[in-house]
Amino acid sequence: MKPQEIIQFAPDAVVGLDRDGAVRAEVHGSRAHMLARLTTLGLPVPPGVALSFDCVRHLAEGGPMPKLPPRSAPDRLLCLRPSPRDRAWGGPSATLNIGITARDIAAVEAAIGVVEARELYARLISTYALMVHGVDPEGFEALAHRILGPGPRQPEAMRATTEAMLRLYAEETDEEFPDDAADQLEGIARAMALDWDRASARILRQAKGGPAEGGLGLIVQELALGVAPGVSGAGHIQIVDPRTGAPSVDGAFLPGKQRAVTRPGSRRTGVLLARGRREGCDQPALEEMCPEALEALRGYAGQAAQGLGDAVQLYFILENGAVSVVDAVPARRGARASVRIAVDLANRGAITREQALLRVEPRNLIEHLHPQIDASAARDVWGGGLAASPGAATGYMVFTSEAAMQAAAQGEDTILVRLETGPEDVRGMHAAKGVLTIRGGMTSHAAVLARGLGLPAVVGASDLRLDLEGRRLVTPDARVLHEGALITIDGTRGEVLAGAPRMVAPDLGGALAELLDWADAARDLGVRANADTPADSRVARDFRCDGLGLCRTEHMFFDPARLTVMREMILADTPEERRAALDLLLPMQRADFEEIFSIMRGMPVTIRLLDPPLNEFLPHDEDEMEHLASAMGIPAGQVKARARELAEVNPMLGMRGVRLGVALPEIYEMQARAIFEAAIAVNRDARDPVVPEVMIPLVSAYREVELVKHRIDAVARAVEEEQGEKLDFSLGVMVETPRAALRAGDLAEVSEFLSFGTNDLTQMTYGLSRDDAGRFMRDYVREGVFPEDPFHTLDIEGVGELMLIAARRGRARNPNLKLGLCGEHGGDPASVRFCRLAGFDYVSCSPFRVPIARLAAAQATILVGKAGAEAVASA
């Protein structure tokens, strides 16, 4: 220990809580800072001083206690509260009742009664013994128990008890209990300082994400007793509803208690503050006991919200009806409440709109967009999987898409349960209210499609066994749910529940609508939607997207009538036969595009040319193949041979995307014609024309684009000539392979835009199929092998670097190049921020994530600012 005399206290070692500017969180801790601000705002905070981190560290090293200002009244008791730099780091509990001495105890007895005063004295002695000397409190408790006996406590017995405790203290510690407020204070302050420095506390801080060396300040404050005649006690209050954010009194009051916060593990008790909501509690509400106190507290909470720029929960003490505020923390709030609170604060001028936008976590908007299970409802959880698509849904369990469609036709809600889904389940998923799969990851077919549809989904629920023969679902502990049972899936938490718990409906209006208006005004990053159907497009437009960033054309061919023609096209032996089948598909495709273009008037629509391997369109089992063959009047062997020929070892890395376009040019030519004819038809009488953007998938080399561009330009010229109208369209490339990213400079010479398909780009950068990753991704993330699932949050270090390289090289060759991201990451706030940083023009995401992306884009614009993008561009 250092010699005590050489310590020189700094000017801010001890600062009064009434000196707001002088009390700083980084010097005195966050609690001291909060109390100083509340004091300045005029709230009745008991007077006190803040001791700096340095000061406390000196105490731990054996330095002297600094000199403190005199108490406002000589007989006021004191308390000592910890004030760490960050409240989340934990720390010692506050010590109350400091200053009770043999000399002063009579005055305290006179003020609050002998029994009560002696109770506080006893508590002080035992706490001091524990904290300063490490004496086990059980000895004191046993002593009190012996002397007091059963029944109500009597003044004399209480006196005898404290006297006995003082003797026991002296025996245990070989010292007399300090009979002086200053000595008591110094003893406890030093004990707190030493405790903060102990190895166990340091490890605990680190476990909570804080630094081992984090500072601890202390607050020496006059004590608001909470123990007095009249309405006295401790409580907490907030004036916003934690679920909705609407004005409403919420909190509790504990009559006769000194603390409103009990130790972890003990049950919080107390009475309600306001009339109206009681659950098995006989006591009157505080509003009935002391309406003035409640009124004052509401005022203080409002003052604090306005002054601090955030709704708060105040901790208070009532002493005979008089209010003291002893602490404040941000008000408890659910996701929905946070929106309402931020908007209300901004509308009251307490914060700016930008601040309001930054207050809301975009991911949490999900709660607004989908039905959720009521937080207070009982949950009968039967299994879990990945939370693949948010929201909750209840329905009768079906095991086939047909059953889901039949039930839907009769108005019955179903949950579709499948081992995994494929293109043949698309219509079943449209019909069901939710989907559960046993296999698959966050980007499996079921997960991606469900997010696109806004359909709650749990996937990869590998603990559950789907017994298709027994037509039942079996849990690991052998409980059984039969087909037809009513179940609920919670796609937000990834849970499967039996029955139908109470739900909360989605809510898109009010505060959220207002916040999103502000987001649109603030953001300079476009938010488009990935939508393949008119229905999806309508949802996207309703969610106020800026256009479609990805309209996949393959799903358009799964309608049974079209699928037949598509299969004829695939089974064609010659380009002529193929062209004949495509001629039948042309009007269907054109009609699709006309409908989507009509919905998206005035906006860009990016259409991706056919991408998946052709064998996805062929039947996969023998029966179906034979059926198809007989329907087409060809030998079954021919269908099987073609299917075998098209089968691939690694379909993700096979004959798909632009490779199809190069090998079978007729397909893309048909699609381009359908797009162009539809655009001319829709735009003919439109003031706000749609701008089609034709996108070539899975490119890896310049020449692929050049070849396809050449042919598409020829189709455009032909259509222009036939229709006698000028076409306005652009042509670009979907960057999904690492090579396309590296060669973006070349590609930019024949492209007007690059749109990053980050799902596939992630697969190829990692060498990891999203379909196969589900099996180990959870373990990988849990063990920290990957910090996050890269299919969920963009891998900035790998995939992101490829995007930066591509953006830089592309723009260097073609300064007008538009850059976008389409893929699951378009709805992920961190990924959106990265896109803004990389100077992208837009992100595109599932329709149901458009609101999230709009908010995330606004936050990115505010946070990154112009400088960021320029820094990236010149890097």
Added chain:
Amino acid sequence: MKPQEIIQFAPDAVVGLDRDGAVRAEVHGSRAHMLARLTTLGLPVPPGVALSFDCVRHLAEGGPMPKLPPRSAPDRLLCLRPSPRDRAWGGPSATLNIGITARDIAAVEAAIGVVEARELYARLISTYALMVHGVDPEGFEALAHRILGPGPRQPEAMRATTEAMLRLYAEETDEEFPDDAADQLEGIARAMALDWDRASARILRQAKGGPAEGGLGLIVQELALGVAPGVSGAGHIQIVDPRTGAPSVDGAFLPGKQRAVTRPGSRRTGVLLARGRREGCDQPALEEMCPEALEALRGYAGQAAQGLGDAVQLYFILENGAVSVVDAVPARRGARASVRIAVDLANRGAITREQALLRVEPRNLIEHLHPQIDASAARDVWGGGLAASPGAATGYMVFTSEAAMQAAAQGEDTILVRLETGPEDVRGMHAAKGVLTIRGGMTSHAAVLARGLGLPAVVGASDLRLDLEGRRLVTPDARVLHEGALITIDGTRGEVLAGAPRMVAPDLGGALAELLDWADAARDLGVRANADTPADSRVARDFRCDGLGLCRTEHMFFDPARLTVMREMILADTPEERRAALDLLLPMQRADFEEIFSIMRGMPVTIRLLDPPLNEFLPHDEDEMEHLASAMGIPAGQVKARARELAEVNPMLGMRGVRLGVALPEIYEMQARAIFEAAIAVNRDARDPVVPEVMIPLVSAYREVELVKHRIDAVARAVEEEQGEKLDFSLGVMVETPRAALRAGDLAEVSEFLSFGTNDLTQMTYGLSRDDAGRFMRDYVREGVFPEDPFHTLDIEGVGELMLIAARRGRARNPNLKLGLCGEHGGDPASVRFCRLAGFDYVSCSPFRVPIARLAAAQATILVGKAGAEAVASA
């Protein structure tokens, strides 16, 4: 046309062929340059002058003919030969016999006879008319035919013919035929100059890879007639055998002809030069007609080779036994001959060893390493595919690996024909002499394995139909080869032949061995081999590799006894069961490594830990699964369930490589233990210890390596302690994912080497599976979408850039980081050159490509030099 008088001829516009240094290829063309050099070397080149490109261009623009020096004898005829910058660009034919005039014809008649002289005159008139005036030669031919009639030509008739031709010339052109050598010369020179400049000639030049504007020089040279009494005529000679490169006279002599090179399409005739080799030719050889001439020619050819530093083919004219040399080109030579020629030249001091190394195309060494079909043998080609593994093999056609093994047991050679091969065919391929598959690309299982085995292979022979039920192979035109037929595959050309054509045996000794010694002395890039078995390792060592760069461990588990244990391991339910199975595998693996280490003493051996998805080891059809289940005494359902569970949508991107190592640590721990125990056992008594390098496959993140490294280091410490010996090993990473390349800086902190698995890296960079690419890769390369198959020649622009990024980042963090390439590209000379440029330490390739890589590495070292690597490192 420009006025003729203003042309000022440059000093080098007209230069004598005897002024070697003054005649330059880039000014006067390559033929002029060659003739000047031959003149200087003392060869009897007829005197003449070279006209520069500028001079010829002026002629085309209408400029004047420059003044030429006087002829050595006034009655010598002249010839005018083209001399383009590069002979490959084509150009006009030479015009001979210039200078025959009405005045001089008598002298020519006196010298060579009337009929002969008039023949030359007639040729001159007709050539001149065609070249200068574009007159169709048919008119002249018809005229001659009419006057001369059938039978031997008579002097007077010949005279009448030329007179009539002169009249016809005047009629057709309205001009008299120029009766002056200078006028004839100027007319033809200008015609040649104009011809060179014509659009059609320009396009032709470009088609041949030359520039449209390529220069043409002309040579005005005294004519060596070739038409004279005594032994006269034209011929060509080289004194190295075109097939072997050994000293041997080769060429032909055409008595009485003026040219030894006939026009395209006409058959070359003539007599042999030396005695001994005659094929249906009655005439005596030149050696018999005029031994002195042949002796002189041999001397000149030797002189030229020594002086020019390359074996040449001389074009010569004999005039009454006197030799004139009129041209020289590089001697014709096959791949084998080029090695012998280069080595002989270097040994004679005509060139340096470095020059000799650069003379041989490394790819051509393949001809030395494998049996080839004799170039002169008849070929009965039935179909074609990809030339997947070089060399030719003949055998009886079998359709199963079992049949191949049975036949091998009886000493019969077979060709294994399969739709495609899988791990179950490995032993069949070992037993067969060659393999043919109907499906698959250059890096399919069959192709890769065959190259590794040095087994000739043709893959992707998709024109052929394998009718397994009919047990036959059917060609597109319905010809049939039944199982058991004798066939030959030519893996160098990608052909399937019926029967057994004559073969040439491989030859690794002599000149090749000498050249490769020089290569080893010259190169500073290591050449290792990819070898999985003791047999492969022995081949690699015999081919003088510098160690093993890739020893795959998975093939070690396909032996039936081991496969059973491997399957038990895979079917294990608990880590304990798994460990029990692994304990059985441990001694087997250790024995494998001991054998390989013993063979590779004194060298590094890089062992890749288990890589493929586990389901590759499980049976794939129901019967086999049931068999396995009953053998193991478990329910068949369990095997099927596990197989289903392990099945993957995209196995290439699934649960393999380090992902297995992370999920099932026991496997890598067993392998590490086997490696370490084997190394200690082999090194215990060795002066030249083997250094095991443990390689982790399919990495994409730092933490994966850290986790595995941690466990392997623990195994190493345990083995060291148990054995009481110090272990020397290194641990590194196989870079196969783009992300691993981008994050190479991180990886280098926990790795001692990075080895680029360019097969997989190419797959992932392109998003293209090698197994699925076969279907369209040939079209892609043919249409120029990809300049080359990137699985064959490294894609420097994409994959190569990732390698450069990784090399730079890796070395920046860890300057001692070793860099290598393992994969098919290790045997590709262009890829080897790139690795040298990128500062790699070694490449690793199939054992049979080691000699190729050694030569390529030497060439890369010579060409790139030290500067290249430093430039790359500091870029």
